[in-house]
Amino acid sequence: MIPDILQGVLNGIGSVQTMLFTDVVQPALYHFGFMDYDEDAYDAIYWVLVGALQILFMYALLRPLEAWRPAEPWSDRKATRVDILYTWITKLGLFNLVFFVLLQPAFDRLQSSMVLHGIPTIELDAMWPGLTDRPLVSFFLYLIVLDFAGYWYHRWQHRFGVWWELHAVHHSQRQMSLWTDDRNHALDTLIQSAFFAALALLIGVEPSQYVWLVAFSNLLQSVQHINAHLPFRFGLRRLLVSPAFHRRHHAIGYGHEGTHYGCNFGVLFPWWDMLFKTASWNEAPESTGIRDQLQAPAGTQRCYGEGWWSQQYLAFMRIAQRMGHLGRGNVVKN
C-alpha cells in the first residue's frame, strides 16, 4: 500500500511538473531565447515541487503537532512569521536558482578541468558493485557521508567568527519552531549549497537521488526544530537527532555560544556527536537564542533583526564589526 501511495505521489509530482513546464516555463524559455536551458528548467521544476510537497507536509502534519503538544508555550507566534518566509524562499528553490546561475558554470568548469588534469572523482556507489550501486543502499550511503560532512560544516559555522555571524541569524530565533530550520543568512545558504554540491559531485551522487537526499534531510531537520514534544523512545533518539537533542544545541548557555563552546552539532544522526564527544543528552527545557540577546547583566540585548532584510543586513554589519571596520553597534538598550 505504501509503495502505491508513494508511486501515486511521484506520479502526481510528475504530472504537475509536465504541466508547469509545458504551459508556463518552456514557452517563456522559447520566447526569450533560453532553450539551451530547457532540460535544466524541467529538472528545476522538480526541485520546486518537492519543496512544495515538504511545505505541505509541514503545514499538514508538523504544524498541528506544535499546536497539540508544544514544548514551549508561547503567547503568540508573531516571531515565527519571518521563518515561514525563509521556508518558502528556500523550499521553493530561489536559492537553488541563484546557485545554479552563479555557481553551476564554475562547478562544471572545475570538474572539466579536474578530468583534463587526471584528478579522479570518487564513485562511492561503485565501491562494491552489486551492493552499493543499489538505489536504496547508495541513498543511505550518501546520506551518511553527507551527514558526516554536515556535522563538521556545522561545527565550523560555530568555530569561525565571521561564519558564526552568518549562522547567528539561525540561532537568533528565540521561538524555535518547525520553520526555523530554513532561517539562514542567504550567503550562508549559498555557501552551504556550494559545499554540499561540491561534495556530492566528488563522491558521485546521482542527480536524481540528490533531490531526495536534500528533501529527506531538510524534512528531518524541520522535525528537529519543531516546538513539540515528540516521543523519541526505544533508542530512536540515539539513531536520529530528536527535537529535544537539537533544542539543547539552541539553548542559551548550553548549546553553542558563538565560537567558544558547543554541543549537539549533528544534523541528522547524533552518532558524530557521540563519536567526537560533543553530545549532550540533557533534555531539561532551556531558553533558546543567543546570550547577548538577553537583557543586562546576562546579555546586551543585541538586536539581530526582526525582518528578513534587517537580519541579512545586520549579519554583514556584525561581520564588519568583527573585522574591525565598525564600532560596536546595533545594541538596543531599554
Add this chain to the structure above:
Amino acid sequence: MPMPYLHRVACYTLGCVFALIGLRARATDQVIVLDSAQAQITLIDPVTHKVTGVIPAGKEPHHLMITPDHRSLIIANSVSNSLLFVDPHTGQIQHTLEGVEDPYQLAFSPDHKWFVTAALRLNRVDIYHYDGKNFTIAKRIPLADIPSHLNFSPDGQLVFVTLQGSGELAAINLATQTLAWRMPVGRAPAGIWVVPDSNDLLIGMTGEDDVAVVDWSKRQVIKRIPTGRGAHNFRSLDDGVHVAVSNRVADTISLIDYRTLTRSSDITGLLPGPDDMELSADRKYLWVTFRFARHVGVIDMTTGKLIDTIAVGRSPHGIYFFDRAPVISPNPD
C-alpha cells in the same frame, strides 16, 4: 522407413527447433528506453507494449549507440564516468567500462576507428581510438558551449558537433584531433543528420521553429525548413525520401523530404517533449520518447496517429530496439 520420409522428419524437426529458437529470440527482444532523470533503463515488450523490467543504469543515462559488431548497445552514463554495455536484444547488462568521462552523446566514426563522446555539461568532446574492442583516449577537446549532438562527414574525416549554448556548429578533424572550424547556425542547435549524397547537414534548431540546412563544405546555412517549435532530433524513415524530426516545444514530429529539403507533413496529437525516435523493421511503427511526459509513444506510420503510450520513468531520452529499420546516419546499419 524410406529415406525421403526420414529426411522430411529430420527437416521438420530441425525446422521446429529453429522456429522455436527464433520465437524465443523474438520473445526476449525488448524496447530499451533510458529514463535519464531516474537513472534507469525501462524495458518494454514490443508486441504487448507492457513494461517488462527496470534496470538501474549509471547516474543520468541519455544517449545510446549500437556497437559496430551489433553485439552490444552502449549507454552513455552522463554525470558518471562510464559506458554501460547491454545486450541489444534484452537490455540486460553485459559490463561497464569505467574511465570514460561524463559521456552524454556518443558515436562511432563511419570507418569504426574512432569513438567520440560529447560531455555536454563539461563543454568538451573526447575522441577515443577504437580497435574493435578497446577504447583508448586520443584527445580531449574543450569546446564552449554545451556540446550536445554528434555526426560525421561521409568520408569520416570530420566530426560535427552542435554547440547548444553558443548556437554554433563545430567541426573537428579526426585525423589531427583539432578543431577545424566553428560557424553560427542559430538558437540551441541539437540533432545533426547527414543528407545522403550531398554536403548538406540538417540541424534541429531547438531554440527556433525550423531545421537549418548547412552546406558544410561551404560552411553556410543555405536554407531553413520550417518544421515546428523546438526542432530537436532526427530519425531516418528508410523510405529513400523522408527523415523525421521531433519538435520538442510544438509536440509534433515533422517529416522532411530530404531530396527537396521541404517539409512533407506533420504528426500531431503527441504528448509533451517528443525527443528520440526508433523505427520498427517493417517501418510501420515509430517509437518516440516523450521527454517531458514520462511516457513512450508508438505511432502508426500508415495513419500518422499515436496509437499507444507507455508510462516509463522520468525524462525518457534514448530509445532502441534491435529489430529496427536501417539507420542512414549516424552510423549506417
